[in-house]
Amino acid sequence: MDDRVVEFVRGLRAAGVRVSLAESVDAMNAIETLGIVEKDVFRESLRATLVKEKDDFAAFNELFPLYFGSAGPPLQSAMDDLSADEQEMLKMALSAMSGRLQQLMDWLTSGEGPTKEQLEELASRSGADWASSQQEGRWVTRRMLQQMGFAHLEEQIQQLVEMLQQMGMSQEAIEKLLGVVDANKEALAEQAARQVGLQIAKQRANRPEDLHGSDLMYKSFDALTDNETEILRQEIQRLVTQLRSRAALRRKRGRQGKFDSKGTIRANQRYGGVPLEIKFKTRKLKPSLVLLYDVSRSMENVVEFMLRLSYELHDQISKMHSFAFYNRLEPIPDEVMMALRHNQPEAAFGIIRQMLPYIPYGTDLGNSLEEFEASHLGVVNGRTTFIIVGDGRNNYSSPRADIIKSLQRKAKRLIWFNPEPRGKWGTDDSDMLDYAPLCDAVYEVRNLAQLATAVDKLMAGG
Amino acid sequence: MFKDIADVRKRLGSQQYIASEEIGTVVYLAQSLCKPILAEGPAGVGKTELAKAWAAAAGRPLIRLQCYEGLDESKALYEWEYAKQMLYTQLLRDTLQNVLSDVQTLGEAADRLAQEEDVFFSENFLLPRPLLTALMSDEPVVLLIDEIDRADVEFEAFLLEVLSDFQVSVPELGTISAKHQPMVLLTSNNTRELSEALKRRCLYLYVDYPTHDAELEIVRLKVPDLRPEMAQQAVAVVHQLRNMDLRKMPSISETLDWARALVTLNAKSIDEKTLSNTLTVLLKYEADVAKARRMMGHGGSRYGG
Numbered sequence: 001m002d003d004r005v006v007e008f009v010r011g012l013r014a015a016g017v018r019v020s021l022a023e024s025v026d027a028m029n030a031i032e033t034l035g036i037v038e039k040d041v042f043r044e045s046l047r048a049t050l051v052k053e054k055d056d057f058a059a060f061n062e063l064f065p066l067y068f069g070s071a072g073p074p075l076q077s078a079m080d081d082l083s084a085d086e087q088e089m090l091k092m093a094l095s096a097m098s099g100r101l102q103q104l105m106d107w108l109t110s111g112e113g114p115t116k117e118q119l120e121e122l123a124s125r126s127g128a129d130w131a132s133s134q135q136e137g138r139w140v141t142r143r144m145l146q147q148m149g150f151a152h153l154e155e156q157i158q159q160l161v162e163m164l165q166q167m168g169m170s171q172e173a174i175e176k177l178l179g180v181v182d183a184n185k186e187a188l189a190e191q192a193a194r195q196v197g198l199q200i201a202k203q204r205a206n207r208p209e210d211l212h213g214s215d216l217m218y219k220s221f222d223a224l225t226d227n228e229t230e231i232l233r234q235e236i237q238r239l240v241t242q243l244r245s246r247a248a249l250r251r252k253r254g255r256q257g258k259f260d261s262k263g264t265i266r267a268n269q270r271y272g273g274v275p276l277e278i279k280f281k282t283r284k285l286k287p288s289l290v291l292l293y294d295v296s297r298s299m300e301n302v303v304e305f306m307l308r309l310s311y312e313l314h315d316q317i318s319k320m321h322s323f324a325f326y327n328r329l330e331p332i333p334d335e336v337m338m339a340l341r342h343n344q345p346e347a348a349f350g351i352i353r354q355m356l357p358y359i360p361y362g363t364d365l366g367n368s369l370e371e372f373e374a375s376h377l378g379v380v381n382g383r384t385t386f387i388i389v390g391d392g393r394n395n396y397s398s399p400r401a402d403i404i405k406s407l408q409r410k411a412k413r414l415i416w417f418n419p420e421p422r423g424k425w426g427t428d429d430s431d432m433l434d435y436a437p438l439c440d441a442v443y444e445v446r447n448l449a450q451l452a453t454a455v456d457k458l459m460a461g462g
Numbered sequence: 463m464f465k466d467i468a469d470v471r472k473r474l475g476s477q478q479y480i481a482s483e484e485i486g487t488v489v490y491l492a493q494s495l496c497k498p499i500l501a502e503g504p505a506g507v508g509k510t511e512l513a514k515a516w517a518a519a520a521g522r523p524l525i526r527l528q529c530y531e532g533l534d535e536s537k538a539l540y541e542w543e544y545a546k547q548m549l550y551t552q553l554l555r556d557t558l559q560n561v562l563s564d565v566q567t568l569g570e571a572a573d574r575l576a577q578e579e580d581v582f583f584s585e586n587f588l589l590p591r592p593l594l595t596a597l598m599s600d601e602p603v604v605l606l607i608d609e610i611d612r613a614d615v616e617f618e619a620f621l622l623e624v625l626s627d628f629q630v631s632v633p634e635l636g637t638i639s640a641k642h643q644p645m646v647l648l649t650s651n652n653t654r655e656l657s658e659a660l661k662r663r664c665l666y667l668y669v670d671y672p673t674h675d676a677e678l679e680i681v682r683l684k685v686p687d688l689r690p691e692m693a694q695q696a697v698a699v700v701h702q703l704r705n706m707d708l709r710k711m712p713s714i715s716e717t718l719d720w721a722r723a724l725v726t727l728n729a730k731s732i733d734e735k736t737l738s739n740t741l742t743v744l745l746k747y748e749a750d751v752a753k754a755r756r757m758m759g760h761g762g763s764r765y766g767g
């Protein structure tokens with residue numbers, strides 16, 4: 001049993017669930033205490049000790065039956081209901097069939113399905129060792145069933161029925177037989193699917209991790225493949241933890257501000273006015289942010305990671321308002337953030353695209369800024385850090401640098417995050433050279449490492 | 463102590479807490495493996511209530527630590543009672559004079575005073591806060607650390623020592639270990655990600671909204687005055703609301719408030735009028751109320767008398 005649990009833990013890890021050694025020891029202890037007899041209790045004790053995240057429950061629920069389920073529902077025997085004569089007839093009819101199909105029909109009628117080894121063999125031959133996800137597993141299962149002869153099953157059954165009729169089996173017995181075969185067919189398909197699922201999970205657990213997130217941190221956003229982006233998404237949690245502890249530490253060290261005379265007098269009233277406790281004013285160091293995101297297609301990666309970072313760091317930020325702009329400007333609803341947090345970027349951008357439908361050469365920051373000034377200017381005050389995440393490409397519309405200028409004056413700071421390298425600013429339709437001198441700071445954020453540094457500086461107030 | 467999972471569920475049930483098999487398993491495991499439980503889930507599904515029921519069922523006192531932003535060790539662990547120390551110094555001035563009467567030099571006086579220093583930093587002047595109270599208690603207790611996700615990251619790190627070794631260090635007194643290991647329940651509303659290290663030390667329990675039948679049982683248990691068919695209708699309405707796209711879903715506690723409101727108003731049935739009058743007990747946002755009214759306006763007759 002222990003081996004099985006260890007294998008299961010490996011399967012979980014391969015599916016992206018973080019399970020530490022201490023946690024698998026806990027799982028073993030839990031099993032020792034509660035036993036494995038009651039399936040539900042067993043499952044819940046494993047889940048409580050191994051999985052500490054609601055999002056990971058899905059992976060757990062998918063893998064658990066593969067590792068600890070029975071190999072699938074058992075097959076029934078058709079022989080029991082038949083008289084000796086009828087059994088003889090069935091045997092004769094079956095022996096008249098050709099090799100592979102005979103075996104399948106044998107499984108379906110005798111109630112003895114394929115052995116574990118046979119199933120493994122069949123699954124491997126159908127490509128279970130090459131599939132990398134449970135989605136591909138469905139395709140492998142279909143192939144496996146075909147290999148077993150499911151494709152010609154209907155004709156085969158028809159033939160069998162005809163043969164049995166000729167031999168003089170009663171209609172009643174045939175009906176019974178068909179009922180059993182039908183049930184067995186489903187059970188066998190289920191067994192095949194489980195076998196394929198298990199083999200894929202095991203195989204995924206054995207594959208070495210070839211790419212490492214930390215190297216990808218320095219790869220430019222526009223050069224990332226989908227696969228690499230996925231790896232970086234996993235990496236972001238670690239990055240956030242780093243940034244958060246740095247920000248918290250900074251705030252702690254910087255916490256003591258000016259002497260607070262009023263507070264000191266009040267606090268020391270209970271000591272008869274003897275100043276035993278000295279109070280200091282705390283400085284507000286958490287930034288208050290207004291973010292404008294350019295959501296044109298080329299910006300998707302940067303925007304996704306920046307949204308993730310800002311959302312995950314929200315406890316280090318006192319206030320935050322996020323807007324998406326394209327040709328117009330819209331506030332970003334909470335659902336987008338939730339979707340990103342649950343690692344569903346497609347859903348997140350789906351919502352944004354619905355608000356701001358795609359138009360060829362549609363980006364228009366000038367117009368978006370006008371809209372911002374008209375309807376959302378209230379969110380900007382003297383404590384606000386105003387951030388624009390965009391490439392400054394306006395499709396030759398009016399850049400409206402004057403609005404940027406007035407925003408800069410109204411806000412505490414105005415910062416620009418640009419994913420393009422400096423050399424490209426001002427080329428073609430880029431208005432970046434007009435904007436850059438008006439900003440308090442411009443950060444180049446071509447990769448995740450640069451983005452993290454920029455966010456860290458932002459938190460530090462620089 | 464609980465004998466087995468069924469015993470856990472039965473005894474929680476006798477405290478008017480209906481525990482699912484999952485909750486029973488985790489509580490039993492926490493007791494036998496001596497591990498804290500981390501309970502997550504939406505607000506108002508009875509995470510805090512679980513701690514209360516657990517303590518009562520096990521016959522142990524409950525000590526509660528409510529977390530909030532800015533909570534630090536001195537508020538969670540211990541404080542020196544500054545004022546009391548000052549008061550004692552003043553009152554003992556004469557005795558001090560006696561102790562120091564025969565010394566010649568300032569250095570000698572300081573040395574002698576240093577010998578008596580322990581008097582001022584003894585447990586007499588220690589003001590234990592929830593965590594220390596739980597550790598120093600003479601009988602085993604249940605410790606509830608409520609809404610840990612509101613506390614800062616540093617505080618979470620500080621908790622690690624307490625939760626894994628059940629001991630704390632007070633610089634002036636040394637290390638204090640727990641006399642009896644407390645049963646710990648941490649709750650979180652998932653407003654932020656908790657650290658891996660903390661999660662690793664805990665058993666994880668996700669408490670979700672209950673099923674229709676379970677919630678009906680809860681309503682019957684807690685609001686026995688509500689007529690059964692009314693309870694049935696009320697729970698059906700709540701479940702329908704939870705299926706809608708709302709800003710804040712009605713929680714169990716809100717269902718119970720609503721049930722009590724229906725009893726107080728002496729409602730005969732949940733018709734459209736009663737519903738729209740009392741909807742604000744269930745829903746706490748204007749937009750949600752408007753949305754629900756629209757929906758009930760169409761399908762409301764189904765709940766009519």
